[in-house]
Amino acid sequence: MPLIRIFVTGFFLCAVLLLSLFVAFTWEVFSLKPKKGITDAVVVLAGGKGRIEEGIRLYRDGGGEALYLIGVDPSVRKRDLVKEQPGEQIILEKQSTTTLENAIYARDLLVKREVHSLQLITSRYHMPRAELIFRNLLPKDIALYPHPVDSRNFKEEWWRYGGSFRLLLSEFYKYYLYKIFFLFASGELRSVPLPVE
Secondary structure, eight states, rough: HHHHHHHHHHHHHHHHHHHHHHHHHEEEHHHOOOOOOOOEEEETTTTTTTTTHHHHHHHHTTTEEEEEEESSOHHHHHHHHHOOOOOOOOEEEEOOSHHHHHHHHHHHHHTTTTEOOOOEEEEGGGHHHHHHHHHHHHHHTSSSEEEEEEEEEEEEGGGGHHHHHHHHHHHHHHHHHHHHHHHOOOOGGGOOOOOOO
16 A cells, blocks of 8 residues: 555656646746847748748848858758848758757857857747757857747647647657756767768
């Protein structure tokens, strides 16, 4: 009997802990606000609706000296996304396909161009994980300012919409997997060189 009681108590405590973490994660997702300011770069993680458009708008409004579109489909050409004006610095990165790869390839570009500050644009639900990965892979002297984009498929009243709930739960799971990974990962991840092509 005591063994069953210990098991039930342990299960209950784990459930309470997971629920608390999920509530804290949800609060973080919805309390994120863009910080206004001029940075060296506007970095957009392509893949979600509205991200590229918001990045172009922010860049053209003077939010950054260069615009980096990361994880763009290889078949997409620059002129498909933007009509460049003279003097504009718009860089497309087409090799990365995951958030981790986004951060690795973006780091390479940003370090080469001596970027010291950036505004990171991605969907609101994706921002905690993206920010976590970027902060762990970018050199410590690069300042990062999150700039979340709201998506139509992600509702603020997430508990009333199955799609929004599943999206939030999926991001919660991935966020904590990466959190655990970075707890045990080597600090050398910030400086791992990319393979020579």
